[in-house]
Amino acid sequence: MLKKAVMLVIGTLIVGFPLYASLSNGGFESWTGGLPDYWTPDDSIIVEQASDVVHGGSYSAKVTLITQNQSLADFIHEAVSVSENTLYTLDAWIYDNDDAGRGRLIIRWYDSSMGYISTSYAATYSSDMDEWQELTFDATSPAGAAYAEPGIRFYDVSSNWDGDAIFHVDDFDLTSAPTGPETLTIYEIQGQADESPYVGETVVTYGIVTGVFGNNFFMEEQPGGAWHGIYVYRGGTSEPVVARGDSLRITGTVSEYYGMTELTNPTIDILASGVTVPGPTMLATGSVPVEDYEGVLVKVDNAVCTNPDLGYGEWEVDDGSGPVRVDDMGYSYTPDSGAMYMVTGPLFYSYGNYKIEPRDENDVYEYPTGVSERSLLNNMVINVNATGSVVN
Incomplete structure (x- = not known):
């Protein structure tokens, strides 16, 4: 041979x-x-x-x-x-x-x-x-x-x-070649727990911007709902400019800031603009302040202002199921005590409290005095299920 x-x-x-x-x-x-x-x-x-x-x-x-x-x-x-x-x-x-x-x-x-x-x-x-x-x-x-x-x-x-x-x-x-960061859904990043299992890791994820607050923003993945939203923090960095409805690919570090799961130091790719934003998750006020909805666009209705001034621009509403805070990160509003409201916004967490963050004036609606919802509230607790239908 x-x-x-x-x-x-x-x-x-x-x-x-x-x-x-x-x-x-x-x-x-x-x-x-x-x-x-x-x-x-x-x-x-x-x-x-x-x-x-x-x-x-x-x-x-x-x-x-x-x-x-x-x-x-x-x-x-x-x-x-x-x-x-x-x-x-x-x-x-x-x-x-x-x-x-x-x-x-x-x-x-x-x-x-x-x-x-x-x-x-x-x-x-x-x-x-x-x-x-x-x-x-x-x-x-x-x-x-x-x-x-x-x-x-x-x-x-x-x-x-x-x-x-x-x-x-x-x-x-x-x-x-370096091993690239792992691609995860927002749901996977949130981990269905108080703290993300990926803290400290660089990951890639995708989502649609639901609210912009200065340089920082919230984004959510379809179909929306519990564990499908996240807050993106970029400090003094403003580029690229993002807007509600932008579809993004983000490479960032998973962080926990005093209990709030965030993506930090993000590299942002805008894949499309004008995309349909996931609809808000309808909740009873008492069901809002939980980890499941952190970063998620939520909505409460038939909620009475029970405290118009909690300090630092925060106020409180309650539909009879329990109170939830409303904050002024993006939109400052002076509520009327005893008035009934419909409030929409991403859910933020800071200083030990969950807070709905209205994005603009369209996210806070005060019902006129004397509407039927107010009289109904005096006689029953109104809860709102995940589909938005009213149940007794």
Whole structure:
């Protein structure tokens, strides 16, 4: 059987934008003193320049394994800079037509002082076949890794060993790409709990703007309702300008600010404008101040102002099921004590209280004195279910 080639290519892991740990002379085109520049062979292999078995360019490296001692059979590129806890991918094209040996990819990891940490080994070996074959090797750099030495280790096949095994290698490269942030729904971010399970993580999510308050805003995903809304905080950043009805893709950090789940440090992509905003969730006032509706556009009706001044621009309404606060984050309103209101707005949480935040004058409606709803309220508790229909 002809003793032919192993050809090695370290390829690209395609996840986002690739980051290259550049290898010098990966194609074995540059040689000095009979050895390829930037490469070091172990004592149990002989490396020679070859032009007859080539994958790319004019030359490859012919490697002859002359011992069955695998601890001295590595062919290694000099150290290149890497990042810790990062996924790197080696892709190997193999032409291995020698049944006396085989090879597999390896990466040695070192710290910033070139202190050895560990070696990662591919699970797959080259096979004896009369055609090119591909090996793929993914390895995550360990904590503290600052440098890596990629290469290949050669092995004998003892049952077929006849004194040597010949390979050719060519076209090395090393690539990596950062793992992108996880894409989650708002419902998943909220986690159906007081605190998001993703606090501190960078995530991607989608939603429709339901209310803008200065530079900050609320957004909600269809179909709306409990756990489907979230507050986006961007401090002094005003660009891009967003408006109610904008459909957004946001990459941001999940944060808990004194109990309020937020997306902070957002990168915002406006996908469309003028999109239908999820309708407000109709609730009894006593059902509003709970974690489920944090960030959600809500609406209460037939609610009497039971306290027109709680301080700091806040006031209170109650439809008989329990009170809820109304705040002035976006719209300041002076209510009349005892008057009946319909109030709409996203639900915010601060200083230990949930608050409806009207967006403008259209979100606060005061019923005229003497309407039937007022007389009804004196005789029964009016609750509003999730569909907006009135029930006794």
